[in-house]
Amino acid sequence: MKIAIVDYGAGNLPSVERALAKLGAETERAVEPRQIESAEAIVLPGVGHFAAFVAGLRERGLTGPLRAAFDAGKPMLGICLGLQAMFAASDEAPGDAGLGFFPEHVRALPANVKSPHIGWNQLRHTRESTLMRGIPADAYFYFAHSFAAPATAEPTVAACDHGFPFAAVIERGSLRGVQFHPEKSGETGAKVLRNFVESVQ
Numbered sequence: 260m261k262i263a264i265v266d267y268g269a270g271n272l273p274s275v276e277r278a279l280a281k282l283g284a285e286t287e288r289a290v291e292p293r294q295i296e297s298a299e300a301i302v303l304p305g306v307g308h309f310a311a312f313v314a315g316l317r318e319r320g321l322t323g324p325l326r327a328a329f330d331a332g333k334p335m336l337g338i339c340l341g342l343q344a345m346f347a348a349s350d351e352a353p354g355d356a357g358l359g360f361f362p363e364h365v366r367a368l369p370a371n372v373k374s375p376h377i378g379w380n381q382l383r384h385t386r387e388s389t390l391m392r393g394i395p396a397d398a399y400f401y402f403a404h405s406f407a408a409p410a411t412a413e414p415t416v417a418a419c420d421h422g423f424p425f426a427a428v429i430e431r432g433s434l435r436g437v438q439f440h441p442e443k444s445g446e447t448g449a450k451v452l453r454n455f456v457e458s459v460q
Contacts, residue, residue: 260460263289263298265325265341267305267315271442275304275338278442278449284456295324300459301333305340309365309406310352312344322358329360332433334459339404342429342436351406360434363412368405372422375405380419380439388416388430389458390437390451398447400427400439407438 262279264272266288279286279302286302289295303325305312316322328335337345346357349365357365368374379399384391407425410418417428419438429436435455441448 260285260299260456261297262286262300262302262456262459263294264302264304265295265316265321266290267312267319267321269307269311269315271304271306271338271440274442275302278452279456281449282453282456289321290319292320292324295321295328298328298333300455301325301328301335303335303337303341303344305338305342305344306403307340308351309340309343309349309357310355312340313352313355313357316344316358325358329358329434334433334455335435336455337429337434337436338442339438339440342426342438343406343408345429345434345436346408346412349406361408361412361414361429361431363408365406365408366423366425368407369422374422375403376407376421377403380421382417382419382427383424384417385410386416388428390428390430390435390454391417392454394447394450399444400437400441400448401443402439403443404438
């Protein structure tokens with residue numbers, strides 16, 4: 260199983276690579292369309308700004324192949340900003356289109372809470388999912404973000420609260436996404452990644 264980790268020019272690639280390597284997964288950094296096309300599964304990691312993320316995908320010619328992979332039902336996991344990029348747009352970069360796998364818009368965390376939301380938090384599970392299989396309901400995960408998709412988004416399977424309820428885990432068909440950083444969430448985060456790897460083998 261070869262997993263393409265999308266390299267858009269920034270982000271948390273080394274830590275995601277190390278976390279997947281510990282699980283025995285074979286990975287390669289995808290910087291060209293052919294690597295997306297040949298991959299058996301795809302990870303969209305991300306830290307930084309929504310505009311830089313989508314611009315990086317465009318400049319490398321990866322937007323079209325990612326949408327083709329979505330249409331073909333290829334397994335895909337978005338992490339933090341990678342999850343946000345699966346939606347139509349974000350308040351962080353008005354006018355810049357996301358990948359549009361889901362129609363909702365990513366919202367800024369409200370002014371009445373600390374932003375960015377950094378640290379450990381728990382989830383509220385709304386329905387069963389393969390990503391969260393075998394993970395205790397009271398588990399904590401590490402977050403670092405200022406924007407989030409609303410928990411009302413259709414693919415939400417677990418939510419978290421920070422100013423408003425937001426999508427912490429999404430899952431629909433071949434698509435998966437987590438707003439937290441599994442690669443920084445200890446053994447519980449490793450279990451999330453293991454669930455993804457096992458689901459695509």
